[in-house]
Amino acid sequence: MRGIPWRLLAAAALTALLLDLPFPIAGPLPAWRAVFAWFALVPLVVAVLRLPVTQAGRSIRWQLGWSLLTGWLSGALWFGANCYWVYGTMHLYAGLNAPLAVLALVLFSLYLGFWFGAFALVLAIIHRATRSNGVTWLTLVAIPFLWTAMEFALARIPEFPWDLLGYSQVDNAWLSQLAPWTGVYGISFVLAAVNALLVAGFVLSRGAGSFPANRRCTVLGVALIILGMAGTLVHPQHPATSQVAMLVQPNLDVATDDAWAGPDWDRHMAEFQRLASETCEGYLAGMPQTGAPVVANIDCTAVPPTSLIAWPESPAPFREMDPRFQTGMAALARTNHSPMIVGTVGMDDDPANRKYLVYNSASVITQEGQFIGRYDKIHLVPFGEYIPLRSAFFFLHKIVQDMPDMSTGRSRESFPLKSADGNTHRYGIFICYESVFGDEVRQFARNGAEVLVNISDDGWYGDTSAPWQHLNMARMRAIENRRWLLRDTNNGVTSSIDPYGTVRQSIPRHQVDSLAAFFAYNSALTFYTLHGDLLPGLCAILTLVLLAWSGRMLLYPKAAESSSKAA
Structure with a gap:
């Protein structure tokens, strides 16, 4: 028990909690709760980046292993909280008894949570390969690329891109304008980039001067959050209808x-x-x-x-x-x-x-x-x-x-x-x-x-x-393609959604209507x-290239040392 880094586990749980808040929990999402998406990743990423420094006496395998497990735990907790409805679906409609339904939810969460672990592991590898008495800028710059690549992997391998980070901003009239160009992934990229700025405020050395780099990153990150959240107060245009x-x-x-x-x-x-x-x-x-x-x-x-x-x-x-x-x-x-x-x-x-x-x-x-x-x-x-x-x-x-x-x-x-x-x-x-x-x-x-x-x-x-x-994920499809979306459901939410993702009309749930x-x-x-997932595809390629380069640095310490000095 003494060897377990409890701070890592606490950081994983905190990120899972913060990441659950900007998504619907039992009803429609209040627009203000979207703010949590701008900093939800910070505890997990800070914990992973600080591990090689605070545990310098440990082996690389130990450090990378705990990075993987921390991310995996965070992802499993998040999927379990975000998709808790899997239990009820399996228990009430699939005929599973309560213990088996719980088991199904646990296995589901562990399987999908692994991809958070992969994100944390790759981040730790890059950090280990490039660090020089701290965190290099390359590691911080890599964060939005790694996160977007991880979401892309979720869509293509387990094929469950449920509540990607960008969906949290479906009611943000400014940020959602990225979707017709990049899809939801562009919004995720921006959110992960702001998270990276806030991470920099925690992990960069204070440096000299009255306004060092870590403080500048924090101030810039907070300013971007305020500016970005202002988009939730803007009402998008109301396109005309004819049918x-x-x-x-x-x-x-x-x-x-x-x-x-x-x-x-x-x-x-x-x-x-x-x-x-x-x-x-x-x-x-x-x-x-x-x-x-x-x-x-x-x-x-x-x-x-x-x-x-x-x-x-x-x-x-x-x-x-x-x-x-x-x-x-x-x-x-x-x-x-x-x-x-x-x-x-x-x-x-x-x-x-x-x-x-x-x-x-x-x-x-x-x-x-x-x-x-x-x-x-x-x-x-x-x-x-x-x-x-x-x-x-x-x-x-x-x-x-x-x-x-x-x-x-x-x-x-x-x-x-x-x-x-x-x-x-x-x-x-x-x-x-x-x-x-x-x-x-x-x-x-x-x-x-x-x-x-x-x-x-x-x-x-x-x-x-x-x-x-x-419903919110369907709304993003209307934004990406600038199409009216007619959403007809058995028991709700039946609605008419305009090309800017706004629900213009609906009827109550659970009634014949x-x-x-x-x-x-x-x-x-x-x-x-026209072009689809170009951005996440590019992020995935860059992630693989960076991972291969970092792996080489770790395998050849002299090359890693010279690279760290250059960084």
Whole structure:
């Protein structure tokens, strides 16, 4: 016990706590809490950079090992706190008993937390290779590059880029303007850079003079935080709208509402028709549970004809090959003179393997009732839609035995539909979890989509942080591509999001309702839409180059000594 550096563990826990605060915890995020993202990394990074100095008598292996473990612990604690909803999802809906659900959350947190450990380890290696009686500027400059590369790795290897640091500033009208150029990663880079400035205030030597470098870094960092947070007080412009879409929120029970026998089918379809036609109902002029004003008195003559009706991903027994489904949807489209996007289960015959391929899909139907296409979800949810390494997770027997793997879609095409003004416009559709992958969503806009439609079922998360976290990440997709985003959910948050990420309209969660969502089309392409993840890719390359160079310095001490003197 005497060999355990408890200050390291405390720093890891403090960073995990601070990093959880700028994200939704059980409801919408108050804008002021975004401030924590500007300095949340400081305890962890300071602890890692001070370790080689305070423990100079220890071996390099000991120092680097504790750097890895400190970062890993911090990441595991953060993922456990930020994604605590995994426990409820596994326990309530996946059929796991409480101990196994806890185990699932722990394993989930340890797996993803490792990437924080990798960040801390690489930082420690660079520091060890370049330090000269303290911390070199190269180490500090490397921090935002390492952090951005780590987030990029999370998106590409475990494929879980949930609540990246930049999402904390989705309500920051100034900082979010980076997103159309760099994606969310550019915002993360800036936040990590300011964290690095504050770290410099702790780890740089005081030096000579009345205003040494460490104080200058601290003052500059605080000034940037004040300036940056001022962006949360700025109201972005309010783009004009010209179209209306009816977003149906059926509020079905994800655990039981998956079979409509006999009269139940007719009752639900009648309710679908009623909700799709309620174009003059009230709405919230903002996000639910934020005190947004209720708009109740609507001039029905000012509401344009419906350009789209959407039904979300839900437990409804909608099967594309079911004649009853095809007949019912075609009739609804013709009755309302509106095209439709309907969450459904798609199927393809696979005669070679004597089976059907099953997809999480969205059927696209014209106003004449013709089925013109289907979007099949490409990025599936692990343990929700497929089991990775199925044999290795035998202890999750309830999930493994009861859930067959769904098939993966192949195309991110946009779909042409005739709007109420008689013109044809293209829609890009993505389903649920796909909204967290900016580099994938942008491809819909690049393929011609003039508006984005996100259908989702967040009923699996209950009243936790997840629906609000999910909403904020979807909002970033609207900003990156400068597109209106129509977000239709089973039980909330159903909303209309403008190209600047502002929720312009919504309806309360957990109620059967529909939203007459106003929007507009846009065909202009942002730099990020065209080029994708250039910034994080560059950060990843620079990180690998710097890691290779630092490793060489450690392997060849003489080279390391001369390099340290030069630094």
